[in-house]
Amino acid sequence: MIAEMRSSTVSDEIVRQIEVEYGLNDPLPLRYLHWAGRALSGDLGESLRTGQPVAEALIERAPPTVTLIIGGGLFALVMGAGLAFLGALVPGSIFDRIIHVLSLVGASAPKFFVAALLIYTFGVAFRLLPTYGFGGPLSWILPCISIGIIPGSILSRVARVALAEEMSRQYVVTAISKGLSRRRILMHDAVPNALPVTINAFAMHFAFMVQAALVIEPIFAWPGIAAYFVEAVRFRDYQVLQSCLLVFCIFFILVNLSVDLISVTLDPKQRQKGLA
Template sequence: MKQYILNRLISGIIVLFGLSIFAFALIHMIPGDPVRIMLGEKATKEQVERLREQMGLNKPLPAQYIDYVSGVAKGDFGTSLKTGRPVLVEIQDRFPETVKLAVAGIGIAVVLGVALGVVAARYQNTLVDYIITSLATLGISLAGFWLGLIVIMVFAVKLAWFRVAGGTGLMDLVLPAGTLGVLCSSMICRLTRSGMVEVLSNDYIRTARAKGMRESIILYRHAFRNVLIPVVTIVGLQIASLLGGAIVIEQVFSWPGIGTLAISAISTRDFPMIQGIILFMGIVYVTVNLLIDLLYGLIDPRIDYSTQKEGA
């Protein structure tokens, strides 16, 4: 177990190392003078030179990268050109709102997706199954911004049940979290259904039914446990994605999370902030994936981590 965790940590560090190279190279891949692009064409030569020196762009590339990685290792992700505040502080201010939205959205998605997936599998090849799978397919096909705008139009503008956008309270969370939940539940529903259909055809399920065991116990205590790992995997990937910032939904609902911070940084050419967000999202992905891998052992005690040393 310890060796497996160590192997996963090493692979995570390698991923973050590659991501740090990409984040660092981002500013150097811009055509033209990146400092001039950041400050605009009206900036004076003195302002350009001052920012270039401030960002260390007057040093050789290897020295710049070493300075960048050293700063990141100390928790210094740079300084925002827009606000003048440390990038990490700006991210920390926004991250709790992203967590709030991600937890609410994934909670709705899991309840909705699992329940509909189990029902569809239980009534396989019936009208109920066809309706649920069609809705799940439609949900996967929907664009997030389109669904968000429809939700705002119906529930905020027409019915006036909620504010259009801009708040961070519990009622303001309903529409963006509900939209995220519907979008994410579609994949969970299809995965749950396909796994349950396969499990429900096994002999031990037929034996349980022959013994007169209640259908609800068969479905949730016996069958669903055997499809937990793929469901947890897709849920983990969705959590990592949402914690990195549900960019489209946050922008549509003006939710002050990492996603809107990223859009603002791009529109204002705040490259230190963009670099910091990219690296922060990478750390979130690596951390969540490691936790999901460790969760497998709790779900299925038969998993032996010692046999996964080479594949880790």
């Protein structure tokens, strides 16, 4: 940063003043400890570009990002679980094969391509949904689908395989011999047993939605934390960069911790290991 400031229009005195102000002359471990101490108290510094406190800017930009990740996560969960259940209900049928192909296509499509296709289809061609800005619920639909369709497609394959494995077990054969319908067995036996695997897969992709938001928010002009991070990269705003990375890391850790707790609650085997 200091090297960038050295020019014919910036004097050495101003450079030294900035070095003292930001503690750039201190050893690196000491600088990190100072930053961590301020961060724990809620002081994330000020933006080098705008002078606005970073913590204040993050709070202002949190609603769009939270809306995008939660909405995309719900769409991915409903899409993935729904397609997996429908495919397991009629295994080997044409419908099951169509779901398989669509899931593979959805999982392989780049995020920016999915977003551009949705914008053109529903915003330009049919003019059904807004494609710009963070407004009412209608403006949330396309971004949430764009960020959720890839993890939803992957989740549908993971859940479908888990359900197929459960439906091949001996207890299913016994239930079928007793005259129980496939739908009942799926709902009451296979789905609960497949939940831990499905939730772990969902959590992994849900945590990485922050990465997807870096692409989706600028495309739809959402003023969220991810877009704020992209702006900081463009203008080399280091205070904003490290603060956004801190937020992303905390989110990733909290999601994984929550999933571990949920998995222990749902899986009796893990509960027994914990008690042992």
